[in-house]
Every structure is written in C-alpha cells, then in structure tokens.
Amino acid sequence: MKSVTFIFLIVLFYHQNFYIRCFIPDTKNCAKSPDHVSLIENGPCNIPVLTEPISQHEFLNKYAFSSPVIFRFSDKETSKNMHFQQKCQLDNLKEEFGEKFVTVSSANTYSYKRYSMKLANYLDSYIFPFDKMQNQPELKYGNETWYFFGENNFTEWKTLFDLYHRPSYELPEHTHAYSFGIARFYTGVPFHFHGPVFAETLVGRKRWFLYEPNQAPNFDPDKSTLHWFLEEYPKLPLTKKPLECILKPLEVIYFPDKWMHATLNIDNVVFISTFLSP
Numbered sequence: 117m118k119s120v121t122f123i124f125l126i127v128l129f130y131h132q133n134f135y136i137r138c139f140i141p142d143t144k145n146c147a148k149s150p151d152h153v154s155l156i157e158n159g160p161c162n163i164p165v166l167t168e169p170i171s172q173h174e175f176l177n178k179y180a181f182s183s184p185v186i187f188r189f190s191d192k193e194t195s196k197n198m199h200f201q202q203k204c205q206l207d208n209l210k211e212e213f214g215e216k217f218v219t220v221s222s223a224n225t226y227s228y229k230r231y232s233m234k235l236a237n238y239l240d241s242y243i244f245p246f247d248k249m250q251n252q253p254e255l256k257y258g259n260e261t262w263y264f265f266g267e268n269n270f271t272e273w274k275t276l277f278d279l280y281h282r283p284s285y286e287l288p289e290h291t292h293a294y295s296f297g298i299a300r301f302y303t304g305v306p307f308h309f310h311g312p313v314f315a316e317t318l319v320g321r322k323r324w325f326l327y328e329p330n331q332a333p334n335f336d337p338d339k340s341t342l343h344w345f346l347e348e349y350p351k352l353p354l355t356k357k358p359l360e361c362i363l364k365p366l367e368v369i370y371f372p373d374k375w376m377h378a379t380l381n382i383d384n385v386v387f388i389s390t391f392l393s394p
C-alpha cells in the first residue's frame with residue numbers, strides 16, 4: 117500500500133513539474149528545472165513599507181523626492197476603494213465596458229506598436245483563454261505581448277474612474293493623471309523611467325523592481341521582464357540587485373522622479389497609476 121502512495125506522489129510531482137516547466141519561455145523542450153513559479157511569485161521586499169498613514173509633511177520630507185515607499189494600509193484605510201475594486205473585476209469590466217475601444221501596445225521599453233480594439237476582444241483574446249497551470253504563453257519578447265495600459269478615454273469610463281480614491285499625498289505644483297490597464301499574468305513592462313507616480317493593482321499581484329536614477333541594469337528593451345528575471349536577475353551580484361517588492365491589491369507603491377523600474381505581473385492584473393507632473 118505504501119509503495120502505491122509513493123508512486124502516486126512521484127507521478128503527481130512529475131506532472132506538477134511538467135506544467136511548471138512548460139509555460140516558461142525559451143525552455144528547450146520544457147526541460148529547465150528550477151521551480152520557476154516559486155521564483156516568480158516569491159521574493160524579498162526591501163523597499164520601506166508603511167502600515168499607517170503619514171502626514172503630507174512627512175511624505176514630502178522622507179519620500180517625495182528621495183525614496184520609493186509602499187503603503188500597506190489596513191482594510192479600514194483601503195475600504196474607500198472597495199466599490200471601485202469590485203467594478204474592476206474582469207467580468208464586471210467586460211460587462212460594463214466590453215464594447216468600448218481601448219489602446220493596446222507592445223510591452224517593450226519604448227512601446228512602439230499600438231492599436232485599438234474593443235475591451236471585450238482584448239479580454240477574450242489575451243486574458244481569459246490563458247491559464248497559469250496549462251498554457252505556455254510566449255513571453256520572450258516584450259514586443260510580442262499586448263498590453264492595455266493608459267490612453268484611457270476618461271469621458272467613456274467616467275463612471276468607473278469617479279469611484280477611485282487616489283492616494284492623498286501631493287507634490288507641490290504637480291497635477292495628477294490616471295492611467296488604467298489590464299494585463300495577463302507573467303507579462304510586465306521592462307525597465308524604463310518617467311516622473312513620480314503612485315501605482316496600485318485592484319486585481320492580482322504585481323512585482324516591482326526599482327533602481328535609483330541612472331543606475332540602469334543591463335537589459336534588452338525588446339525582451340520581456342520575465343526573460344530578464346529568469347536570465348539576468350539571478351546573475352546579478354548582491355550589490356547590483358534591485359530594490360523590489362510584490363504588491364497585493366490595494367497596496368500602493370510610490371517612487372520619485374526618474375527612478376528606473378520594471379514590473380512583472382504575477383496574476384492577471386487590473387491596475388491604476390497616478391502620474392504626477394509639474
């Protein structure tokens with residue numbers, strides 16, 4: 117009896133490994149061995165995390181111009197976005213906004229290619245058919261991954277964005293603009309930079325990698341973050357490792373102007389960023 121259980125466990129283990137190996141890009145015949153899922157979905161968090169709101173004054177002094185920070189507040193603090201979060205579930209978005217056109221672009225550093233499609237088509241073609249445990253999305257090149265983020269039509273989507281309570285901290289003389297998007301698990305945007313931003317997901321987890329301005333790591337702008345993560349990140353000496361953290365829904369990351377960053381979506385994600393600009 118015991119040996120039957122043993123064989124059963126071996127078979128189960130083999131099967132799990134088979135799936136784990138097979139959806140990783142560029143693996144020769146699915147034969148790469150470490151547990152990639154665990155590597156992708158677990159990581160350190162070496163960015164300051166605040167669990168209680170701070171004053172605007174403290175935000176300006178400690179973080180606004182100098183350091184990334186994560187707001188991991190209690191349910192009580194984040195409950196104001198519960199309704200927004202509910203509306204952001206993929207099925208709800210499809211039902212309410214499925215017929216609206218969205219702009220999708222290729223997820224490389226410079227996002228060269230873009231086109232317009234109905235949200236329902238985007239979800240039906242690029243999100244819903246894929247299952248973490250059974251599919252092998254081709255993720256080697258960022259330019260081959262379609263990503264919906266930004267260029268939102270705030271007239272058509274007003275009912276949704278009106279529900280969002282953005283992080284309450286301000287930068288003097290800066291205005292804010294939202295970018296909203298949806299992306300499939302294991303996609304992401306390779307390293308790039310822009311102005312200061314608050315970012316959060318409403319659905320799914322997102323892993324963030326950051327470097328100080330002008331500390332760009334080696335990366336190929338056409339390759340996906342997943343490719344960088346599996347091929348380059350493990351080779352980095354400790355002193356060159358990025359700051360990083362995995363954010364769960366309703367946690368917010370802030371980072372100042374020109375910080376280099378890349379993202380890796382751990383799940384199918386719905387997310388919103390608040391860009392601050394002078």
Ligand SMILES: *[C@@H]1O[C@H](CO)[C@@H](O)[C@H](O)[C@H]1NC(C)=O
Pocket residue numbers: 257259260338
């Ligand atoms: C994406 O980039 C790679 C490398 O630059 C290239 O070989 C490939 O043809 C590109 N794919 C598309 C769809 O443009």
Ligand SMILES: *[C@@H]1O[C@H](CO)[C@@H](O)[C@H](O)[C@H]1NC(C)=O
Pocket residue numbers: 269270271272
């Ligand atoms: C946004 O949607 C409205 C209503 O459909 C349309 O008239 C307008 O041209 C759109 N704006 C942009 C920037 O696409």
